[in-house]
Amino acid sequence: MRVEDSATKSRTIAVDVAGTTTSNRGGVVLACLGVAAFSLTFPSTVWGLESFAPWSLVALRAVLAALIAGGFLLAGRVPPPDRAHRAGLVVVAAGVVIGFPMLTTLALQTSTTSHAAVVVGLLPLTTAVFSSLRTGIRPPRAFWLxxxxxxGVVIGFTVGQSGGALSAGDLYLFGALLVxxxxxxxxxxxxxxMPGWxxxxxxxxxxxxxxVAGAAVALPLEPVRMTAHGVIGLVWVAAGSTFLGLYVWYRGMAEIGVPRASQLQLAQPLLTLGWSFFLLGEDVSAAAPVAAVAVLVCIAVTQRAGRARPRAEEP
Known part of the structure; x- marks a missing residue:
């Protein structure tokens, strides 16, 4: 009986890790909060670029976020991560802390936030593909459809909203998508x-x-012109997007699974377009409500169909 219970428990843990049976509403709320925080990243970056050049902004963003995080780790007397987890943390740092902010900031020099939202429209699908390859979990066909x-809705809407033109920053955006x-x-x-935070x-x-090294090199070489928007933008991308947003996002993914959580990000480009209109004064197409409803329908389907199944084990 103990052997059977142990095997059952192991299978349950494996399924929960993959996000196949977990339907915790709290996890959905946390992931949605992360999406809301991320939706402000592009407009805040545009504000930050009013005061700082791209390399300075990216470096300062990472420095401030790291100081906040380090303060929390010290206050909580958190021991260093296990050796087995360090390689994964390097991937997170390279992709989310350094790579994505750097590439999108460079892209936003020539792209509008509306056009840059294309990368976010592709991110949920790309994340689901990466997760499937990394964990061996295959969500059902309805999920993928x-x-x-x-x-497709998000890409069609955002590209149409930007006039269908490809900007010089597209290579940066596609690189940001992958990392x-x-x-x-x-x-x-x-x-x-381990806890998401x-x-x-x-x-x-x-x-x-x-x-720190990047800031030491970039700040003396690049112009700095302090404005209220620039400071607010820097503070948000550091404390809001990079620390708080990632904290609730990873907690949400841990509870409901990477594939299901990733599809909640389909709403992010539309939220970004809304912020771009209110904060930056960019024009937004009248098709936005139609696209929003279509995307919400797709999100609902992925959440219902997102109970992925692990690959069948060999007998």
Whole structure:
């Protein structure tokens, strides 16, 4: 009986890690809060660029976020992560803390926030693919069909809203898509075995030496023009997007699984377009409400169909 119970428990844990049976509403709320925080990243970056050049902004963003995270880790007397988790934390740091902010900031020099939202429209699908490859979990066909439909709606809407033109920053955006999906996948996996805020915290601390070096090089070489928007933008991308947003996002992914959580991000480009209109004064297409409803339908389908199944084990 003990052997059978142990085997059953092992299978249950494996399924929960993959996000196949977990339907915790709290996890959905946390993931949604993360999406809301991330939706402000592009407009805040545009504000930050009013005061800082791209390399300075990225470096200062990472330094401030790492100091916040380090303060929490010290206050909680959190021991260093296990050796087995350090490689994964490096992937999170390289993809989410350094790679995505750097590439999107460079892209936003030539792209509008509306156009840059294309990368976020593709991110949920890319994250689901990375997660499937990394964990061996295959969500059902209905999940993939809904995810593809949602990505198609978002891409069609955002590209149409920007006039269908490709900007010089597109290569940066596609690179950001890949590194961020890898960081999300690895962070979601680690958040199952350690608290989400510690995943974010240690990834930020690992990036601190590189961020300090980058700031030391960039600040003397690039112009700095302090404005209220610039300071607010820097503070938000550091404390809001990079620390708080990633904290609730990884906690949400740990509870409901990477594939299901990733599809909630289909709403992020539309939220970003709304912020772009209110904060930056960018024009938003009248098709936004129609696209919003279509995306919400796709999200609902992915959440119902997101109970992925693990690959069948060999007899």
């Amino acid at each position: 809904a995810a593809l439909a949602g990505a 961020c999906a890898a960081g999300y996948t690895e962070g979601g996996r680690l958040a199952v075995v 510690q995943v974010v915290g240690w990834a930020l601390v690992l990036s601190l030496p590189l961020a």
